[in-house]
Amino acid sequence: MTTSPLFAPSPVPSSPLDLPVAVEAEELVRQLAAEGHLSADLAERRVREMANELAATGTYRQSEVEILLGSRIAWRNNAQCIGKFYWRGLETRDCRDVGAGGDGFDESALFEALVEHLRLAWNGGKVRLLLSVFAPSRPDRPGPRVWNGQLIRYAGYRQHDGSVVGDPGTVELTEAAQRLGWRGRGTEYDVLPLVIQYPGREPRFFDLPPDAVPEVHISHPDHPWFEQLGLRWHAFPTISDQILELGGLRYTLAPFSAWYTCTEIGARNLSDTNRYDKLPEVARGMGLDTSRDRTLWRDRALLELTAAVLHSYDRAGVSIVDHHFATKQFVRHEERELKSGRSCPADWSAIVPATSGSTTPVWQRRYEVTRARPNFAPHQAPWPTPTGGTEG
Numbered sequence: 001m002t003t004s005p006l007f008a009p010s011p012v013p014s015s016p017l018d019l020p021v022a023v024e025a026e027e028l029v030r031q032l033a034a035e036g037h038l039s040a041d042l043a044e045r046r047v048r049e050m051a052n053e054l055a056a057t058g059t060y061r062q063s064e065v066e067i068l069l070g071s072r073i074a075w076r077n078n079a080q081c082i083g084k085f086y087w088r089g090l091e092t093r094d095c096r097d098v099g100a101g102g103d104g105f106d107e108s109a110l111f112e113a114l115v116e117h118l119r120l121a122w123n124g125g126k127v128r129l130l131l132s133v134f135a136p137s138r139p140d141r142p143g144p145r146v147w148n149g150q151l152i153r154y155a156g157y158r159q160h161d162g163s164v165v166g167d168p169g170t171v172e173l174t175e176a177a178q179r180l181g182w183r184g185r186g187t188e189y190d191v192l193p194l195v196i197q198y199p200g201r202e203p204r205f206f207d208l209p210p211d212a213v214p215e216v217h218i219s220h221p222d223h224p225w226f227e228q229l230g231l232r233w234h235a236f237p238t239i240s241d242q243i244l245e246l247g248g249l250r251y252t253l254a255p256f257s258a259w260y261t262c263t264e265i266g267a268r269n270l271s272d273t274n275r276y277d278k279l280p281e282v283a284r285g286m287g288l289d290t291s292r293d294r295t296l297w298r299d300r301a302l303l304e305l306t307a308a309v310l311h312s313y314d315r316a317g318v319s320i321v322d323h324h325f326a327t328k329q330f331v332r333h334e335e336r337e338l339k340s341g342r343s344c345p346a347d348w349s350a351i352v353p354a355t356s357g358s359t360t361p362v363w364q365r366r367y368e369v370t371r372a373r374p375n376f377a378p379h380q381a382p383w384p385t386p387t388g389g390t391e392g
């Protein structure tokens with residue numbers, strides 16, 4: 001096993017909510033029973049079984065059904081996601097034994113399984129809600145992770161003058177990959193390699209095969225010149241820097257795919273000034289007066305860029321929702337949860353869309369960011385950061 005200061009084992013952070021594993025394991029079983037997934041008898045038996053396994057081995061193995069049902073509740077408990085209406089539609093893939101052969105450190109096997117995840121989630125454009133669950137941390141051995149905030153992301157190359165070619169949101173990851181020996185082509189949309197690490201080992205990087213990285217070129221329904229801007233985005237997001245905290249276990253690699261809401265791309269990724277910052281180009285194409293804020297050129301450009309994203313994904317046959325639909329579904333979800341006697345943890349600033357917020361039904365509502373288990377928790381960034389935050 002090799003360690004160098006650059007690649008010090010990344011600690012798996014323990015959360016302040018941490019309770020003894022046995023307590024959380026029991027809570028999970030009780031919750032599944034309370035939600036009608038198993039009888040009181042079976043729950044009792046399962047709790048005893050877990051306690052015995054924990055006493056003997058210091059950990060326990062969850063059943064596939066516990067992982068499936070528990071992951072759905074983790075999603076439902078997450079305060080950041082507007083798409084929770086579909087929480088019962090989440091599918092899980094059991095990858096816990098991937099890479100477990102040999103010495104138990106097989107980065108290539110993890111990589112193959114992650115590629116397979118992308119192919120399954122893509123599903124020919126009808127994007128699936130898919131979570132792949134890899135080996136959890138054990139007392140003697142923290143689980144593997146990837147350094148990428150998402151499985152598919154574009155590189156950001158810092159230039160000598162401080163500007164960035166590509167996505168400024170991934171400069172640190174790009175530089176980390178370069179330190180490992182990765183070389184990108186230097187274009188605006190180079191797909192980053194996956195950086196895979198077992199704690200205590202040097203990370204390894206792997207380039208994704210092109211067929212696992214579907215993308216959409218952005219054109220506009222009314223402006224033929226729009227296509228010449230050369231904008232594009234990957235077809236769907238796959239969050240890969242969250243730990244699934246389930247029944248006292250921590251799954252450190254649990255990539256989650258879903259479809260996009262158009263505002264995430266049009267009103268954030270391609271338009272934020274600290275991301276692709278494309279509004280000035282769009283505005284110029286539209287012939288807007290960009291000399292003064294008061295012409296509202298940014299607002300007009302933002303709207304057309306978002307419309308172009310929606311149009312392009314539709315035309316390419318790739319699942320995407322608009323923010324009006326997404327917020328209406330969210331409110332339906334809240335109401336359904338209320339009927340089931342549950343509250344709906346939500347972070348207003350994450351639920352209100354990045355544009356036209358006041359035209360959506362969530363604007364007038366108030367939310368609480370309560371944190372319940374099971375849940376997803378962000379990994380610490382694998383490189384030192386002033387705030388200790390995560391990339392992405």
Ligand code: ARG
Binds near residue numbers: 150237257258260264
């Ligand atoms: N906002 C992130 C992005 O633009 C993705 C976050 C998850 N979004 C989702 N629709 N599941 O890539």
